Amino acid sequence: MKDPQLKQPLAAGALVYASLKEQIVNLTLPPGTALSEKETALQYQVSRTPVRESFVRLAQEGLVVVLPQRGTRVSLIDSELVEEARFMREQLERAVIRLACDRFPEELLLQLDANLEEQRLSIQKHDSKQMFELDEEFHRLLFQGCRKQGTWNVIQQMNAHLNRSRILWLASDPDWLKLYEHHHTMLKAIRLHDADGAERLMQEHLRLSISDLPKLKEQHPDFFR
Amino acid sequence: MKDPQLKQPLAAGALVYASLKEQIVNLTLPPGTALSEKETALQYQVSRTPVRESFVRLAQEGLVVVLPQRGTRVSLIDSELVEEARFMREQLERAVIRLACDRFPEELLLQLDANLEEQRLSIQKHDSKQMFELDEEFHRLLFQGCRKQGTWNVIQQMNAHLNRSRILWLASDPDWLKLYEHHHTMLKAIRLHDADGAERLMQEHLRLSISDLPKLKEQHPDFFR
DNA sequence: AGTTCCATACTACCATACAAGTATGGTAGT
DNA sequence: ACTACCATACTTGTATGGTAGTATGGAACT
Numbered sequence: 001m002k003d004p005q006l007k008q009p010l011a012a013g014a015l016v017y018a019s020l021k022e023q024i025v026n027l028t029l030p031p032g033t034a035l036s037e038k039e040t041a042l043q044y045q046v047s048r049t050p051v052r053e054s055f056v057r058l059a060q061e062g063l064v065v066v067l068p069q070r071g072t073r074v075s076l077i078d079s080e081l082v083e084e085a086r087f088m089r090e091q092l093e094r095a096v097i098r099l100a101c102d103r104f105p106e107e108l109l110l111q112l113d114a115n116l117e118e119q120r121l122s123i124q125k126h127d128s129k130q131m132f133e134l135d136e137e138f139h140r141l142l143f144q145g146c147r148k149q150g151t152w153n154v155i156q157q158m159n160a161h162l163n164r165s166r167i168l169w170l171a172s173d174p175d176w177l178k179l180y181e182h183h184h185t186m187l188k189a190i191r192l193h194d195a196d197g198a199e200r201l202m203q204e205h206l207r208l209s210i211s212d213l214p215k216l217k218e219q220h221p222d223f224f225r
Numbered sequence: 226m227k228d229p230q231l232k233q234p235l236a237a238g239a240l241v242y243a244s245l246k247e248q249i250v251n252l253t254l255p256p257g258t259a260l261s262e263k264e265t266a267l268q269y270q271v272s273r274t275p276v277r278e279s280f281v282r283l284a285q286e287g288l289v290v291v292l293p294q295r296g297t298r299v300s301l302i303d304s305e306l307v308e309e310a311r312f313m314r315e316q317l318e319r320a321v322i323r324l325a326c327d328r329f330p331e332e333l334l335l336q337l338d339a340n341l342e343e344q345r346l347s348i349q350k351h352d353s354k355q356m357f358e359l360d361e362e363f364h365r366l367l368f369q370g371c372r373k374q375g376t377w378n379v380i381q382q383m384n385a386h387l388n389r390s391r392i393l394w395l396a397s398d399p400d401w402l403k404l405y406e407h408h409h410t411m412l413k414a415i416r417l418h419d420a421d422g423a424e425r426l427m428q429e430h431l432r433l434s435i436s437d438l439p440k441l442k443e444q445h446p447d448f449f450r
Numbered sequence: 451a452g453t454t455c456c457a458t459a460c461t462a463c464c465a466t467a468c469a470a471g472t473a474t475g476g477t478a479g480t
Numbered sequence: 481a482c483t484a485c486c487a488t489a490c491t492t493g494t495a496t497g498g499t500a501g502t503a504t505g506g507a508a509c510t
Binding site for chain 3: 036037038048052055066067068069070071072
């Protein structure tokens with residue numbers, strides 16, 4: 001029996017990257033937290049080299065800022081970028097769902113059905129975190145069905161900032177049931193090839209599901225820039 | 226008198242990154258070229274560490290692919306991603322120019338005027354490369370005027386693939402005069418607040434200015450994936 | 451008391467040595 | 481002649497020592 005991850009026999013460096021990224025987006029490492037190559041190397045029981053590599057990647061995604069000879073810290077949330085990410089996502093998702101109404105593979109539709117069912121269960125369980133992930137998955141499947149997976153990946157990158165504010169937004173107990181209904185109706189519109197209706201829905205959906213920035217900024221002034 | 230680049234007193238690592246990126250996008254390093262940490266370290270007279278750092282960053286942008294213990298090579302142009310980049314850019318630029326028609330700072334308008342004048346001169350001089358760069362600058366200014374600089378940066382990243390194919394496309398002697406006219410008319414539409422007209426123009430402009438993929442693939446089959 | 455200066459303890463950055471996996475060419479065996 | 485095998489020369493991944501720039505706290509001076 002081989003190791004299940006036969007593709008990554010040596011993934012020491014990529015591991016700390018993934019872990020750090022997760023913690024940053026989770027806000028487990030809040031914006032402004034000071035990081036240190038040496039210290040994180042100690043924590044993960046690796047040398048400074050893979051840690052440094054992780055910092056470089058995170059810096060390129062704007063999740064950390066590194067000041068030469070001064071230090072590295074988790075980046076503050078840039079509200080300008082959050083707004084831009086919202087804008088970008090709205091434009092692209094509206095275009096994509098129009099494509100979906102024109103043509104969409106049956107298999108992906110079934111996956112969307114399954115996802116919706118899981119959403120229903122998560123709402124019953126009041127599991128906000130899982131609901132958040134299922135919501136992301138739902139939208140990702142839309143892109144995938146239109147063969148726009150790469151586009152979704154690029155969005156994800158900008159979402160580095162947007163998602164952190166959405167995590168904050170979770171605390172305000174969002175109306176998941178409403179969002180679920182949106183998803184449900186959007187899926188129906190796709191099956192009916194109702195592009196105009198689907199686009200309208202998506203627009204409203206995104207405006208609702210994306211956080212009220214000023215309020216969050218007021219509650220967590222030290223997290224923003 | 227201080228060094229003009231007071232911000233980057235030590236930029237050894239970032240330098241090789243910039244140089245490599247330039248060469249890859251220029252196709253000076255054609256897709257498929259094998260790179261080696263040790264060899265490039267020799268070329269730039271630095272150690273492997275900053276070279277490796279560059280490779281990591283380039284890999285994250287999809288400009289190189291690194292196979293552990295096997296080697297690193299310049300990535301092939303992924304025609305799927307090129308098409309996606311075209312799609313993405315069309316959606317976002319159409320939305321942005323609509324914003325521009327609503328409101329756009331006067332100063333940026335003047336910069337666009339100046340840029341157009343330079344375009345005219347470049348066409349007279351038959352300087353394709355400069356014209357290419359001025360075209361990029363023109364579109365960037367549009368984003369900047371709408372405070373969507375971050376969005377443009379994200380697009381640039383996906384353009385890693387798109388731009389390389391557009392460099393190939395330069396060889397087919399594109400109709401720069403037509404593109405110049407487009408720019409000119411778009412700028413006029415912005416001043417007249419004619420959003421619908423501007424959006425239509427932008428759509429046609431992008432469809433014309435973005436390369437005919439199948440043809441390029443036929444001429445350079447070994448560059449594509 | 452208040453201010454200046456410097457030793458010290460940090461930081462990221464770079465060079466180098468070592469480890470581990472992979473492709474390759476030559477050799478021995480059939 | 482052909483095949484299997486293994487030494488060797490690559491590759492990237494990791495660890496570590498040393499360098500240079502920066503912040504900080506205490507001592508000496510005004």
